[in-house]
Amino acid sequence: MRHVGLKARMAVVGSVLFAFYALVAIVAVEAFGVGIPIVLLGTVGFAGFQYVLGKKIALWSSGAEDMPADRYPEIHRSVERIADEMDLEKPRLMVADMGVPNAFAVGRRGAGVVVVSEQLIRLLDHDELEGVLAHELAHVDNRDVVMMVMGQSIASMLGLAAYFVIAFSRDGGIGNIVLGYLASVIVQMVAMVFVLAISRYREYVADSDAAGHVGGDAMARALGKISTANGRGDAELDDNVSALCISGGDRSALQRLFATHPPMEKRIEAVRNVDRQYY
Template sequence: MRHVGLKARMAVVGSILFGFYMLLAIVAMAYGAPLVLVLLGTVLFAGFQYKFGKWAALRSVRAEDMPEDRYPNVHQSVERLCSEMDLEKPALKVADMGVPNAFAVGRRGAGVVVVSTELMHLLDHDELEAVLAHELAHIDNRDVITMVMGQAVASLLGFAAYFAIAFSREGGIGNIILGYVASIVVQSVAMVFVLAISRYREYVADDDAARHVGGDAMAEALEKISTAGTRGDAELDDNVSALCIFGGERSALERLFATHPPIEKRIEAVRGVEREYY
């Protein structure tokens, strides 16, 4: 079985988030919401958040379709990698992000890979292929769905905590402030479980890419992206940044809640990994 560690982490985190979700449903029923309405709302919310999360990520960077006649090398590389991964070719989009970056959204059979124009100008062919392989690995490993849904559930729990406290019977400005603080705490606790797989999934995608393109190409790509990324002025949405190959440099405190592992550790992990021929 491939990537047992990642699958085990996703199963555990998914179960915990589902538990949070069911607890919220039980609370809603305790306040008088009908069972049918709660079940219907649960299904509709999950579907809406998946679709909305994908749409919002693409819209936030103004991603546009990547014409094959203008970017033939990118399309050819993706087609080769998809053949090796036994993966249906995802839709390819291009965006001006202000920084060299890339991210993937969606699932197998309905995935989208977004590549910034800055990234294509920065990297050599092998390095760009490594980044493309990294993003395809996320779709292949199905970890993108876990990230998007995890972020959505955490946000929902935060909103629920706010409204439950801020609009309680007592009311008042004190409850509004307390509700705001509670929403941050609850959302942060839920995100701890999402972050438990976020950093690990980056190592797995790096390793997958290294085995398809070569570890040195992956390492060089990461090094160039991180160097250029720290000089960039663009600020990506936090949810999109969590999906990107490079999440930005963080302070010591911010690293505790970072979505990406330190770039130097990622480079060290893939450097020298031999390419496997399929």
């Protein structure tokens, strides 16, 4: 079975998040008298809305536009070849001016979208660019993009639930509202710890998959160039996009505790040996 480690982590995190959701549903039913059908309908609708909205916000905030096949024929041919090797339907290709060399994928198998920055296309040699494309296709193939978006949706749902439970309990008032806000932040951060554990691991898996298609050396060179260029640049990625990108950018020591990406030097070391197993 491919990627047992990733699938196991996704199953565990999914179970933990579902347990959190079940707790919220019980509180809504018992404390506020909300009917179970309404709870189910509301949560499914909220998650679906978050999934669709998250995808659209990522594309909108990056300024992505469709990538013309006549202007970028080599990229289209490479994606077609790699997608065929992965037994994956070719995703929609888009190009964006992100200000930094980067790329990201959104969507699911059969409805994926891969966005590549103009800066990345200019920076990388073709075999290195193929490595990045294979990395993003691997995210779609492994379905971890959907898990990330749904995990973030559940974390947001938990935060909202914590706020309403505390802010509107007892006599209400400004004190409860403040406490509700603080509880919302803490609960959402706790839930996101589990999501971020998958986020960092999925980057290793996608790197390894990409190295299997283009070779570890090409993938390592691509990551090295991206890291160096991002370190020199002043542009910062939108928060709606950075977690999905191949490079999350530099972070402070505190921010690294909640980083969506593992250290680039560790990723480069890993892909130089494509035989190393992460799953």
